[in-house]
Amino acid sequence: MNRILVCDDEKDIVSALKIYLESEGYAVECAYDGSQALTALENTEIQLVLMDIMMPVMDGISAMVKIREHSNVPVILLTAKGEDTDKILGLNVGADDYITKPFNPLEVLARVRSQLRRYTMLGAAETKPSCLTVGGINVDDASKTVTVDGDAVSLTPTEYDILKLLMENPGQVFHPRDIYKRVWKDEPYGSESTVAVHIRHIREKIEINPAEPRYIKAVWGQGYKMEKLS
Numbered sequence: 001m002n003r004i005l006v007c008d009d010e011k012d013i014v015s016a017l018k019i020y021l022e023s024e025g026y027a028v029e030c031a032y033d034g035s036q037a038l039t040a041l042e043n044t045e046i047q048l049v050l051m052d053i054m055m056p057v058m059d060g061i062s063a064m065v066k067i068r069e070h071s072n073v074p075v076i077l078l079t080a081k082g083e084d085t086d087k088i089l090g091l092n093v094g095a096d097d098y099i100t101k102p103f104n105p106l107e108v109l110a111r112v113r114s115q116l117r118r119y120t121m122l123g124a125a126e127t128k129p130s131c132l133t134v135g136g137i138n139v140d141d142a143s144k145t146v147t148v149d150g151d152a153v154s155l156t157p158t159e160y161d162i163l164k165l166l167m168e169n170p171g172q173v174f175h176p177r178d179i180y181k182r183v184w185k186d187e188p189y190g191s192e193s194t195v196a197v198h199i200r201h202i203r204e205k206i207e208i209n210p211a212e213p214r215y216i217k218a219v220w221g222q223g224y225k226m227e228k229l230s
Contacts, residue, residue, distance in 0.1 A: 002116055005040050007031040007060070008052040008078060013101075017050060020105045021112070034063030041067065048116055050099075050108075052078045053086045061089055068094035072156045074115035078103070091197040096158045097184065114185045118157040132167040135229035137206055137215060139167055146206075153205050158183060162195075163202055166216060166226035175223040199224055 004026050006017045011032065018028045029044055031037040035058040037051060049067070053060040060077055067075060077090045077098040087098050097111055132139040136149040144160065146153045155163065161183045166174065176195035180186065199218075203210040217227050 001025065001027050002047040003027040003029060003045060004112065005029045005031060005037060005044075005046045005049045005051075007034070007037040007040075007049065007055070007063070009033060009055040010052070013052070013078070016105075017108065020108060024109055026112075034058030034060055034066075037063050038066055041071065041073070046073055047119060048112060049073060049075045050078060050112070051075060053090060054080065061086070061093060064090060064093045064095055068156075072154065074119050074157055076111055076115060088193060088197060091194060092201075094156060094201070096156060097194075110186065111184075115157070117185075118161055118183075132164065134167050134170055134226055135215060137163075137167065139164055148206050155202070155205065159198055159202050159205075162198055163206070166224065170226045170228045173219045173223045173225045178223070195224075 004021055006014050006021070006028055007030075008014050008017075009032050014030050014032065018030060021028050029040050029046065031040050033055045034051070037049065038058075040046065041049070051060045051063065064075060064077070067073065074096045075094070077087070077095045078101060079087050079090070079098050080101050090098060096115055099108060099111060130141040132141070138147045139145075139160075141164065146155055146160065146163065162179060165179065165182055174182075176192040179195050199216060200210070203213050203216055206215060207213045215227055215229070217225055219225060
């Protein structure tokens with residue numbers, strides 16, 4: 001059974017999310033600030049985190065930074081309408097997605113399922129290994145590992161799926177909306193900035209100089225592609 005950590009200082013929201021998620025068969029842990037969320041992650045095996053940004057004691061952004069120091073667990077941030085700067089900041093420090101309050105329970109469940117599916121696949125073994133290589137980058141889809149010039153690189157499930165998509169189609173340009181639809185399995189409203197942040201994260205991990213990328217190139221006005229390199 002997948003266990004989800006719900007963290008929000010508004011107890012009514014936590015209670016509502018707990019009801020929605022448990023009705024779908026998920027186990028739910030509750031926390032009411034970022035510090036409590038970190039404690040829960042240390043003491044319990046969690047497969048996904050739903051976390052508010054604006055909280056007392058420790059806010060969601062600060063907690064997000066701490067989480068990414070030791071875990072690639074999917075994190076979906078809960079944000080208030082108009083907190084666009086906080087949304088981008090959250091993605092910058094490693095969040096996988098965000099949901100804007102007030103939220104639709106069906107949207108929450110759809111995004112949770114999408115992230116859990118990706119996270120489960122990242123840790124699952126396949127009977128037929130599939131390796132992708134572009135230049136010095138190697139993706140082993142059997143073990144879900146990535147190396148660059150022989151050195152292991154740690155990617156979040158979302159980053160892994162984006163890199164794999166681009167490496168499976170070297171030279172093909174993908175518009176951010178197409179990347180979002182394929183990776184997030186959702187309608188790509190406001191997807192450009194979300195995808196751009198994740199692309200930047202990937203570049204920081206695989207490129208010698210992220211400002212002058214060798215592998216993932218931007219095609220002005222069209223999208224991103226993986227450069228064909230032998």
